[in-house]
Amino acid sequence: MIQPADFQFIAQLLKQRSGLALTPDKEYLLETRLQPIARQLGCASLAELVAMLRRSPGDEALLRDVTEAMTTNESMFFRDTKPFEQLRDLVIPRVRQAKASGKMRVWSAACSNGQEPYSISMTLLEQRLAMGGLGWEILATDLDTQVLAKAQEGVYTQFEVQRGTPITLLVKYFSQIGNNQWRIKDEVRGGISYRVHNLIQPCNGFGKFDVVFCRNVLIYFDEETKRGVLNRLADALEPHGVLFLGAAETVLSLTDRFRPVQDQRGVFELRT
Ligand SMILES: C[S@@+](CC[C@H](N)C(=O)[O-])C[C@H]1O[C@@H](n2cnc3c(N)ncnc32)[C@H](O)[C@@H]1O
Known part of the structure; x- marks a missing residue:
């Protein structure tokens, strides 16, 4: 469980850096997305990660990693057609x-x-x-x-290309570069x-x-x-x-x- 003050701190940081509006119902998202960064940095908890962020407000790399971890990057080819x-x-x-x-x-x-x-x-x-x-x-x-x-x-990956790309365009504009991978053509x-x-x-x-x-x-x-x-x-x-x-x-x-x-x-x- 993240403390309300720590949640507020991260929410404010994200709003300032990316515009992301983190509402309290998204606490689970914060935990699942930031735990890997905390672990990587040797922090025992999210509270420790937040303490680190508070101590080093000029650590651009850390701030960027936290911001990027919180963005949702879901996309697909020809999304919504x-x-x-x-x-x-x-x-x-x-x-x-x-x-x-x-x-x-x-x-x-x-x-x-x-x-x-x-x-x-x-x-x-x-x-x-x-x-x-x-x-x-x-x-x-x-x-x-x-x-x-x-x-x-x-x-x-095969999964990524298959999700939205019509087969004719897949064959025409991608090269298969392995069992499971496709490269978009120049x-x-x-x-x-x-x-x-x-x-x-x-x-x-x-x-x-x-x-x-x-x-x-x-x-x-x-x-x-x-x-x-x-x-x-x-x-x-x-x-x-x-x-x-x-x-x-x-x-x-x-x-x-x-x-x-x-x-x-x-x-x-x-x-x-
Ligand atoms: C859900 S994806 C949408 C991708 C694509 N436009 C689509 O519709 O499939 C949202 C993207 O917005 C980016 N993003 C979030 N906040 C942003 C910001 N303030 N400026 C630029 N890009 C941002 C994220 O990094 C992410 O890649």
């Missing part, structure tokens, strides 16, 4: 209408282990003809350095760049995007943090740009910068 159909059927024509040439700029803003940016890349590769003269580039960012490293490596990696980025901080220097995927991360934030993130994403979008949120997420009652795109669940556009 629909957003990738909407990218194909709604977004490509929309961006082509706004931009005849140049590049469609896509941001996967909490990309986890890379399944999302690779699914975007495969969708665009499949739509090469529909893209006409338009090229593309994908920026994939996450707060968590470990998931970003896995994303960049582009190697997945063709799919091309055009994707990776950067560490914390959504609670400004995204200066990224330029403007035609499409932002920010899916299944707002759910972990409180309202004020969600509002701040959404307003920063609005600043990062081209006037014709669209924002994809996760199935359980919305902009409604958080910001008036966005409105839902009519008849397109999960897709939002800037209010003009």
Whole structure:
């Protein structure tokens, strides 16, 4: 059992560093996620780990490990299917209408282990003809350095690829590199760049995007943090740009910068 003061200390630290809102019902999560770090550091209990954190507020590596341990990195290829159909059927024509040439700029803003940016890349590769003269580039960012490293490596288990990837795309865009492992092909990696980025901080220097995927991360934030993130994403979008949120997420009652795109669940556009 963690003491209330220690729980409060960790909750505050996580809120400050990642925006994660840790409510008291998530005490079990804190215990299961932080016990391995405590053990690794030779702490006999979570209380000892918290004491260590209190003693060394400038220990960036420790703070990062604790923050990263508390993020939920669950993802899968073509998660929810629909957003990738909407990218194909709604977004490509929309961006082509706004931009005849140049590049469609896509941001996967909490990309986890890379399944999302690779699914975007495969969708665009499949739509090469529909893209006409338009090229593309994908920026994939996450707060968590470990998931970003896995994303960049582009190697997945059989279970991970099978969960969402249609068999035709699996055969076309992955190479089997062992009994149980698949590597994403260079063709799919091309055009994707990776950067560490914390959504609670400004995204200066990224330029403007035609499409932002920010899916299944707002759910972990409180309202004020969600509002701040959404307003920063609005600043990062081209006037014709669209924002994809996760199935359980919305902009409604958080910001008036966005409105839902009519008849397109999960897709939002800037209010003009
Ligand atoms: C559940 S995953 C979602 C992955 C993917 N977007 C999807 O929908 O499948 C949430 C991701 O958000 C990241 N994350 C959490 N807080 C963040 C923050 N403040 N800034 C950037 N990324 C964050 C986590 O590290 C994690 O990889």
